[in-house]
Amino acid sequence: MxxxxxxxxxxxxxxxxxxxxxxxxxxxxxxxxxxxxxxxxxxxxxxxxxxxxxxxxxxxxxxxxxxxxxxxxxxxxxxxxxxxxxxxxxxxxxxxxxxxxxxxxxxxxxxxxxxxxxxxxxxxxxxxxxxxxxxxxxxxxxxxxxxxxxxxxxxxxxxxxxxxxLSSLAALDRKKRLTDNVDRVIDLMRQIALVGVELPIPTPQDLGLDGATDPRYQELKAEYAEQAADMILGLADKGLFVGPEGTKFTINNISHSLTGLQDIVGENNRRVWSGLSTVGFLxxxxxxxxxxxxxxxxxxxxxxxxxxxxxxxxxxxxxxxxxxxxxxxxxxxxxxxHQAESAFAQAEAESYKTRMEAHQIGKNMLGKAYARRVADELDLADDEDEHAPPWADTWNGGGETPSPATGQPPEPAAQVTARYAYDPRARRYALIPSRQE
Structure with a gap:
């Protein structure tokens, strides 16, 4: 195991x-x-x-x-x-x-x-x-x-x-073989024709030998054919064929087709993307x-x-x-x-706003009993408020704290509101405090 x-x-x-x-x-x-x-x-x-x-x-x-x-x-x-x-x-x-x-x-x-x-x-x-x-x-x-x-x-x-x-390996191996085959077909497509060459066979005398029984005759004939082929191939890219007198050339056109290959490659790509836990548009x-x-x-x-x-x-x-x-x-x-910036930020912001409004309704209906649900959803620790930054004291959290002397909420020097907008520091939509005198 x-x-x-x-x-x-x-x-x-x-x-x-x-x-x-x-x-x-x-x-x-x-x-x-x-x-x-x-x-x-x-x-x-x-x-x-x-x-x-x-x-x-x-x-x-x-x-x-x-x-x-x-x-x-x-x-x-x-x-x-x-x-x-x-x-x-x-x-x-x-x-x-x-x-x-x-x-x-x-x-x-x-x-x-x-x-x-x-x-x-x-x-x-x-x-x-x-x-x-x-x-x-x-x-x-x-x-x-x-x-x-x-x-x-x-x-x-x-x-x-x-x-x-791990599950992508089989499709990736097939992708490698398909890619190699596509490259091979592309190389073959560069060859637009098959050329046949018929060379005149030199006599023993042409090769400086006494007769056909000379053991070097077969070896020299092969060497002669290789030299002629090298010369022809060396000039083929220029569209020129050169050979000894009496050489005959035969040209046969070749047809190529990649029909169906795109579907095969596309199907395997879908298997690769599935194994990699990604999607095609990415x-x-x-x-x-x-x-x-x-x-x-x-x-x-x-x-x-x-x-x-x-x-x-x-x-x-x-x-x-x-x-x-x-x-x-x-x-x-x-x-x-942090949360990666989403292409659907507007829709997500509207969804977040709807959830927060639902939490406000839940608080008004159930009071403190609803606090645990909000804390769990937003992943808030029980002592989260103790570690809030100093400027958080200016936020209006739903009502002013009563004065110890009068028991009544103090008259605020300024009204604090919050707007729902994009916070560039947090890179998401959030409630942002704004102070109005």
């Missing part, structure tokens, strides 16, 4: 992941799809914290510098995210070790361990173990307190992951795509991207919180990915 995928029982996980990584660099469909997922999965991220105000401030200060240096080969935390997106496409899982210093006062960085070289088993106590194979004479046991294996796809009871692009195939269809299909791509974000967020939070614990900082970090 740990050495091969079910669809490739005679092959190894290590070789197949190597093939997929090669295709990420060399095949236009695979590389293009990977670039799409990089853009959709990682349009940017923020790190949020829970804990006391002092601990949150300390955690933010600590991680601001640390996240920029933990993955120097890829450009810090953001580069690590891009690396792990590609790993989930080509390898079984997000596989990262977060080594600590000798005194265990912090995490030194992030080390990517090829997930296809990880063998998962169990020790006598029933605890899951992770061994890295293929790097020495013996497997290397990885400590689960500093190592996390986070797969995107698993099947049955097998804890080993499955690469997202690969430039626009002839049958409508906006209505795109609105139905594109959210599926975004949903897959959300699944990838969840796995990578789990990996990053493992390393971030390990570092905070070793530093003695009592705060918990959460990774929140």
């Amino acid at each position: 740990s050495t091969a995928y079910l669809g490739y029982p005679s092959d190894t996980r290590h070789r197949i992941s190597g093939v997929l990584r090669m295709l990420l660099q060399s095949d236009e469909d695979v590389s293009g799809t990977a670039s799409d997922y990089l853009a959709i999965v990682n349009p940017g991220h923020t790190i949020e914290f829970t804990g006391t105000k002092g601990a949150v401030k300390q955690a933010r200060t600590e991680l601001d510098t640390w996240t920029a240096t933990i993955f120097p080969e890829g450009g810090g935390l953001d580069g690590l995210i891009n690396n792990q997106i590609l790993e989930l496409l080509a390898s079984p899982a997000s596989s990262v070790e977060w080594p600590t210093d000798d005194r265990r006062t912090g995490v030194l960085g992030a080390v990517v361990v090829p997930a296809e070289r990880i063998v998962i088993s169990y020790d006598p106590d029933g605890q899951r173990t992770y061994d890295q194979v293929g790097v020495g004479p013996k497997p290397v046991r990885l400590d689960p307190s500093t190592y996390l294996y986070a797969p995107l796809i698993t099947m049955g009871g097998d804890p080993h992951g499955v690469p997202m692009f 690969r430039g195939h626009m002839d049958s795509t409508t906006e209505a269809l795109a609105k139905v299909v594109y959210p599926m791509i975004e949903a897959r991207a959300t699944n990838i974000q969840a796995v990578i967020a789990r990996q990053l939070e493992f390393g971030l919180n390990l570092h905070l614990r070793l530093r003695g900082i009592r705060a918990v970090a959460y990774v929140r990915f």
Whole structure:
């Protein structure tokens, strides 16, 4: 179970992941799809914290510098995210070790361990173990307190992951063979005619021999024919045929046709795109795509991207919180990915506005009992208001706080309203406060 995928029982996980990584660099469909997922999965991220105000401030200060240096080969935390997106496409899982210093006062960085070289088993106590194979004479046991294996796809009871692009290999292999055949047909189409040449056979005397029985006669005749053919081929591109006196040329026109080839290639392309979890219009195939269809299909791509974000967020939070614990900082970090700018932003904004109006109705009908539902949908922590920025005090959250002395709401010096518009900093439509005197 740990050495091969079910669809490739005679092959190894290590070789197949190597093939997929090669295709990420060399095949236009695979590389293009990977670039799409990089853009959709990682349009940017923020790190949020829970804990006391002092601990949150300390955690933010600590991680601001640390996240920029933990993955120097890829450009810090953001580069690590891009690396792990590609790993989930080509390898079984997000596989990262977060080594600590000798005194265990912090995490030194992030080390990517090829997930296809990880063998998962169990020790006598029933605890899951992770061994890295293929790097020495013996497997290397990885400590689960500093190592996390986070797969995107698993099947049955097998804890080993499955690469997202695994199912595309058969169609990609067929695509390679079809491309080679198309190139061969194109080369043949350059030959507009088949030329037959009849050469006069030289006599033994012409070749300086005594008679036909001379053993060199056959050899010299063959050499004569090769020299004549080279001369004819050398001038063929210029439209000139030259040969010895008595040479006869026969020209037969050749007809070529690519009828049906486009349908075969197109059908295989659809199989490739299906295996890569992409759609035709993202690969430039626009002839049958409508906006209505795109609105139905594109959210599926975004949903897959959300699944990838969840796995990578789990990996990053493992390393971030390990570092905070070793530093003695009592705060918990959460990774929140930004949403990629959508081509259907207007429709999504109207949908968001409708949901917020529905929440307002729910609040008016059910009061505080409805707050939990809003918090769950918007992913708000219970102490979210404690970490709001200072300017948030100017927002009108639905009513002024009564004065302790009079019990009545104070007269505001200015009226605060909010408008629903596009926020360029958040790159989405949101409620933006505006102050009117």
